[in-house]
Amino acid sequence: MKQAGSILVVDDNPDILVAMQLLLKQHYQTVVTTDNPFDIGKTLNEQQIEVILLDMNFNRDAISGQEGFYWLKKIIAQDPSVVVVLMTAYGDIKLAVDAIKAGAADFIAKPWRNEQLLAVIAAAFSHARDKQQVGKLTRQTKGLNQALSGQKFDFLGQSAAMQAVFYTIEKAAKTDANILITGESGTGKELAAHAIHLASKRSEQAFISLDMGAIAASLFESELFGHKKGAFTDAKADRVGRFELAHGGSLFLDELGNLPISEQTTLLAALQNRQITPIGGIKTIDVDIRLICATNDDLPQAVRDNRFRQDLLYRINTVEIRLPPLRERVDDIPLLATYYLDHFSHKYKRQLTIAPEDMRALCRYTWPGNVRELAHAIERAVILTDDDVLDIRSVVGTELAQLNVATNAFELGKGGSTTHDNDYDTFNLETLEQRAVRAALKHHQGNVSQAAKALGLTxxxxxxxLDKYGL
Incomplete structure (x- = not known):
């Protein structure tokens, strides 16, 4: 049975090439031959070669082996993962030692014995696989140092809404199903993705994330699949992509709705085939990942608007987890505020507490920026507070004032009073949503961007x- 492997034989003697072809094709899947060493570079660019059998002399009567050393250096410079075995008709111990010092894996004299040649080639393939693994680990280590950065917080919640989220995560994490996390900006989608990874069987492997909204469309393939040195103008070194970094672990693609539809086909193909090819490379790389995606966009609507591929949506959302906005989990605000106060007090070497009235103020605010906004507000207050009691109004006083105005606008929008007894005349979500949109537009004097931000919408x-309600 033939073994997986690709060999290039370079020799100016056609009889040698025929003999090598007849022998080696019985044992290995791919055997390429050439009598011109200038073909080596092109062959390495076009095919996946692991071992090269290289003649040391190409000019008639040449016996110094210097040509072989020249091409050996060229090969190593182009692809250090290739293993080279040098051949010469003049068995010379010093030449063999010099060849190995120069980077060759072994040395064989012609004429050869088939058993000896096959043993040398088998050892060369073993060496090639070891070099490939070391190279992969080196690239992964470098890439992980770049990817595993940033501050991480705990994923907390005690409200009924969050308990439902935790239950779904616990069930889904035990499988390798692709998961789509939806929710407004700042609701903790990346923290949820981390929680899924930690609860999965891949927890001891890498968790790699990529914010699709933070990369240019032209760099999408390079970020996900990597590139080879020289593949494009700024490719000054090999780069390992996020798919390869996440091999064996979890890959988290945040803000997936920002991915241009022109690039979605490429992502879909990688997910379907579980294989990638770096830009400028010829070798396909098998990848084993658990995919977790997140978005604050309405992807079903994006499909209807022809902004998102339906087949890609089917591929990524085997399980969908919706994270509730902070205004739907008010019971969690004291827990979260205390957690962030402890965290940032430690970070800035402070000892602070929150007054009960300030905690109540935090619970009354709607937090359009959700948990992220709450965390930033606490951090700013820790920095700006002079005494031992957190001065939360120094950073959210304006927002709390706006809350009162928005509440009044909402009550006026429904024709009611400005009291805050929550005695609504309807619980119909569509009616309430329409009133909220009207109130936000009125409060922000028709500024759509500011109204959208206040409502936690894109x-x-x-x-x-606006189109739905004719506003």
Missing amino acids: RGAMYRR
Whole structure:
């Protein structure tokens, strides 16, 4: 049975090439031959070669082996993962030692014995696989140092809404199903993705994330699949992609709705085939990942708007987890505020507490920026507070004032009073949403961007609601 492997034989003697072809094709899947060493570079660019059998002399009567050393250096410079075995008709111990010092894996004299040649080649393939593994680990280590950065917080919640989220995570994490996390900006989608990874069987492997909204469309393939040195103008060194970094672990693609539809086909193919090819490379790389995606966009609507591929949506959302906005989990605000106060007090070497009235103020605010906004507000207050009691109004006083104005606008929008007894005349979500949109627009004097931000919506989602309600 033939073994997986690719060999290039370079020799100016056609009889040698025929003999090598007849012998080696019985044992290995790919055997390429050439009598011109200038073909080596092109062959390495076009095919996946692991071992090269290289003659040391190409000019008639040449016996110094210097040509072989020249081409050996060229090969190593182009692809250090290739293993080279040098051949010469003049068995010379010093030449063999010099060849190995120069980077050759072994040395064989012609004429050869088939058993000896096959043993040398088998050892060369073993060496090639070891070099490939070391190279992969080196690239992964470098890439992980770049990817595993940033501050991480705990994924907390005690409200009924969050308990439902935790239950779904626990069930889904035990499988390798692709998961789509939805929710407004700042609700903790990346923290949820981390929680899924930690609860999965891949927890001891890498968790790699990529914010699709933070990369240019032209760099999408390079970020995900990597590139080879020289593949494009700024490719000054090999780069390992996020798919390869996440091999064996989890890959988290945040803000997936920002991915241009022109690039979605490439991502879909990688997910379907579980294989990638770096830009400028010829070798396909098998990848084993658990895919977790997140978005604050309405992807089903994006499909209807021809902004997102339906087949890609089917591929990524085997399980969908919706994270509730902070205004739907008010019971969690004291827990979260205390957690962030402890965290940032430690970070800035302070000892602070929150007054009960300030905690109540935090619970009354709608937090359009959700948990992220709460965390930033606490951090700013820790920095700006002079005494031992957190001065939360120094950073959210304006927002709390706006809350009162928005509440009044909401009550006026429904024709009611400005009291805050929550005695609504309807619980119909569509009616309440329409009133909220009207109130936000009125409060922000028709500024769609500011109204959308106050409601925790993207501009696209806001415009869809304006069209829906004829506003």
